[in-house]
Amino acid sequence: MADEIVFDLLHSEIINYALDQSKDNNDKKEVDLSVVEYIGFAAGYKIMERLTREWPRFKDELDTMKFICTDFWTCIYKKQIDNLRTNHQGVYVLQDNAFRFLNNFSNGHQYLEYAPRYVAYTCGLIRGGLANLCINSVVTAEVQSMPSCKFHIHVQRT
Amino acid sequence: MTIHNMYIFDRYGTLLYYGEWNRTKQSGMSLEEEGKLMYGMLFSIKSFVTKISPLDPKDGFMHYKTSKYTLHCLETPSGLKFVLNTDNQAQGVRDLLKKIYAEIYVKYAIRNPLCGIGEQINSELFKTKLDAFIKQTPNYAVRAS
Numbered sequence: 642m643a644d645e646i647v648f649d650l651l652h653s654e655i656i657n658y659a660l661d662q663s664k665d666n667n668d669k670k671e672v673d674l675s676v677v678e679y680i681g682f683a684a685g686y687k688i689m690e691r692l693t694r695e696w697p698r699f700k701d702e703l704d705t706m707k708f709i710c711t712d713f714w715t716c717i718y719k720k721q722i723d724n725l726r727t728n729h730q731g732v733y734v735l736q737d738n739a740f741r742f743l744n745n746f747s748n749g750h751q752y753l754e755y756a757p758r759y760v761a762y763t764c765g766l767i768r769g770g771l772a773n774l775c776i777n778s779v780v781t782a783e784v785q786s787m788p789s790c791k792f793h794i795h796v797q798r799t
Numbered sequence: 800m801t802i803h804n805m806y807i808f809d810r811y812g813t814l815l816y817y818g819e820w821n822r823t824k825q826s827g828m829s830l831e832e833e834g835k836l837m838y839g840m841l842f843s844i845k846s847f848v849t850k851i852s853p854l855d856p857k858d859g860f861m862h863y864k865t866s867k868y869t870l871h872c873l874e875t876p877s878g879l880k881f882v883l884n885t886d887n888q889a890q891g892v893r894d895l896l897k898k899i900y901a902e903i904y905v906k907y908a909i910r911n912p913l914c915g916i917g918e919q920i921n922s923e924l925f926k927t928k929l930d931a932f933i934k935q936t937p938n939y940a941v942r943a944s
Contacts, residue, residue, distance in 0.1 A: 646910065649910060653912035656912070657912070745906060745907050745910045745911045745924070746911055746913060746922070746924065747922060747923055747924045748923065748924045748927060749923065751922065751923045751924070752913050752922075755913055759912075
């Protein structure tokens with residue numbers, strides 16, 4: 642679909658751009674994806690504003706997470722999160738078995754070393770969405786075998 | 800009915816991908832050399848056909864046939880060439896090539912940012928998807944040799 646491919650291509654070019662920038666700034670092999678993560682944060686923050694327009698207040702944190710897994714994810718990735726787990730102490734694990742940005746990459750371990758680049762934006766997206774709902778968190782991603790991807794959300798309690 | 804092998808060239812003649820299924824006779828040269836030879840021939844045929852055609856050629860060169868096999872060629876507007884060798888009984892290979900272009904190449908090579916433009920396709924997923932696609936077509940059957 643046309644709208645999807647525009648988003649996909651823009652996403653991959655933003656990553657390429659960020660990689661180029663970080664290459665200029667330091668010669669280290671480290672890849673700086675904080676810019677990409679921040680772009681995701683801003684987008685997530687704004688999109689959450691729009692999505693929850695018609696919604697009543699969420700009951701609790703878990704309710705909010707469920708919203709992320711269903712409506713939020715469907716809006717961006719046209720599918721729901723396949724699995725949500727939590728330890729009820731502020732750690733949530735969202736698993737997507739066919740993560741869209743990794744779907745066309747490989748079906749196993751090829752290109753695994755490049756996977757972190759393509760999940761940074763989404764981590765920011767989740768963090769931004771939650772931030773707008775007054776949940777401060779740290780979101781990390783884990784890719785063991787493509788195209789499945791796990792997002793770990795650690796809620797920061799103050 | 801059999802599908803022998805397949806070449807994908809870009810518009811500069813780079814061999815992007817080579818796939819082989821039922822090829823009993825090897826050319827005896829390196830793949831790189833073979834690709835160059837194949838592209839050279841296609842290039843010549845294309846210009847030959849456009850020059851010699853008494854009418855306005857719409858699609859240009861599409862296939863040629865020998866006593867043993869048929870070579871089908873699909874050229875996209877962007878200059879990609881999909882070349883498929885089959886036996887002489889194969890039907891509907893043009894649609895098959897169009898499908899390979901639209902559903903396999905675009906999806907798993909173009910939409911994979913890790914596949915560089917104008918570089919050989921190394922993606923394992925592309926290879927498996929193409930293999931699966933070829934094997935489920937009605938034209939695919941291993942000829943008893």
